[in-house]
């Protein structure tokens with residue numbers, strides 16, 4: 178087990194800069210999830226850590242040792258790929274044993290390690306099968322097993338659950354979390370799925386176009402998103418982001434003609450300062466004293482429903498309320514001050530009172 | 531969904547396949563029937579009369595030490611041509627599969643020999659290895675190696691093997707390269723992370739995944755070497771010196787056309803025909819088999 182440190186990593190493919198300076202430190206045994214939209218450079222970052230790509234500048238340190246120029250084989254890491262990348266011509270046993278055989282471990286020891294890992298993952302009955310005779314979930318497990326038997330310093334996961342159906346994904350997510358807790362191996366987990374990120378990570382790194390925008394615990398990221406990108410990306414349905422202007426000495430925001438009180442907070446900016454007001458759909462209250470929004474669509478989610486409101490071409494508002502709540506042509510909504518997020522409209526960054 | 535026929539009736543379809551059918555009948559079926567018939571007959575020395583002799587031509591053939599020697603020679607020739615062309619092509623394909631500068635140019639150049647006519651290829655090799663005027667041949671003699679493929683049967687055999695293998699390298703190269711590129715990159719990367727490097731990775735991961743291509747090319751190359759190298763071998767040395775490069779296809783031609791022994795030549799071509807059928811059946815089996823993934 179070991180820590181991981183990334184030091185000013187940049188990566189360009191030709192003139193295309195994919196990673197624009199990533200610094201990161203993982204504590205021993207920590208599980209850090211990198212989350213971001215497709216194409217933001219997550220896989221590239223992971224592949225640099227694995228040694229499958231070399232960074233344009235910057236360093237990778239595992240356990241304090243600079244491994245930037247080392248071959249993947251010399252880094253003592255294991256990686257689980259999105260498409261599993263099992264060796265199709267080998268049995269499940271051989272797939273798991275391959276890395277150990279390469280290291281020249283004695284036969285009996287390999288057997289013992291593979292048996293232990295397959296017991297952990299419930300693969301005992303499948304050891305003689307070929308990958309093509311396995312279901313998606315089983316292949317996923319074999320890929321995990323192949324990573325575990327090696328007893329590596331670092332686990333790398335590149336969207337390992339994206340090829341599974343929804344139900345299996347939830348199940349495997351729990352399994353990965355339990356395994357990681359139990360084995361206490363430092364892990365870097367990449368996903369575009371924010372639910373996966375929230376449930377799996379000790380900490381999250383939210384990436385946007387090759388730039389790390391927030392590194393914090395899931396709770397922190399959810400409750401205090403660092404900018405409008407994170408605010409809109411984390412949480413489902415997405416946070417309402419309404420452009421407005423500060424007023425009354427920074428204690429009020431005017432949004433779509435309505436004045437919204439910020440409670441005890443006071444922002445030290447001139448009146449009329451352009452801001453973005455953020456509020457999650459579940460925090461909006463239906464309130465006779467609130468402002469009026471025309472209803473566009475009502476979406477049923479099961480125990481809850483989503484009301485999409487707003488005037489065409491103007492600010493849109495989504496409200497999440499209990500199913501069965503009567504909704505007419507318009508709703509009156511109020512925004513409780515403790516749940517408001519204020520962002521600078523020009524930079525998108527979170528503003529603190 | 532119902533499939534609608536654009537041109538009803540049988541006349542047009544029949545007309546459209548007629549040219550191909552005519553070609554097949556005139557150039558394949560008819561000569562084949564002729565060959566089978568004349569393989570069962572014997573002409574007298576002057577070609578004035580023929581008589582039916584049953585399987586005599588065949589029994590004579592397999593009792594003839596010269597024919598048995600030609601079979602052995604052809605087996606050696608086929609094995610060597612296949613081994614050399616597949617071996618070289620595999621090495622080139624592995625190199626071309628890596629990320630290198632000018633990769634496209636390099637690949638194009640490697641495919642090029644395939645477009646050279648067999649007789650031309652043979653002439654190129656003769657010019658290179660001619661004992662007096664050939665670049666390589668003259669050089670070999672200068673450094674003290676007695677090189678003359680016109681006198682030394684083994685050297686002649688080596689030369690025709692090289693010339694024939696060279697022609698087939700391009701074909702093999704294309705298939706090997708496609709096979710290598712069909713291997714998912716992540717599998718290779720998983721192996722790298724598992725610690726497998728160099729030859730070991732090639733042997734335990736790449737080669738097993740390339741086996742369908744290897745089997746396929748094995749059959750194709752054997753068919754090529756056995757039946758499709760007439761022009762190359764004939765142009766290098768006409769089967770000589772002596773009979774040292776006389777493979778079965780050459781012998782059919784030399785016995786039948788040059789020595790006018792039609793009965794024996796026909797029997798030989800019937801034997802070859804049987805060989806082609808067996809190898810083609812093999813080839814179809816491998817072509818029809820799905821790649822192992």
Ligand SMILES: Nc1ncnc2c1ncn2[C@@H]1O[C@H](COP(=O)(O)OP(=O)(O)O)[C@@H](O)[C@H]1O
Nearest residue numbers: 190193195213214215216217218219220221222
């Ligand atoms: N080998 C490469 N050559 C050129 N561009 C690449 C290469 N690998 C990735 N990219 C580009 O880098 C960007 C980020 O890719 P990636 O790291 O795979 O994103 P993510 O995993 O976050 O979806 C993409 O726009 C992709 O096209």
Ligand SMILES: [Mg+2]
Nearest residue numbers: 219220221336
């Ligand atoms: Mg990716």
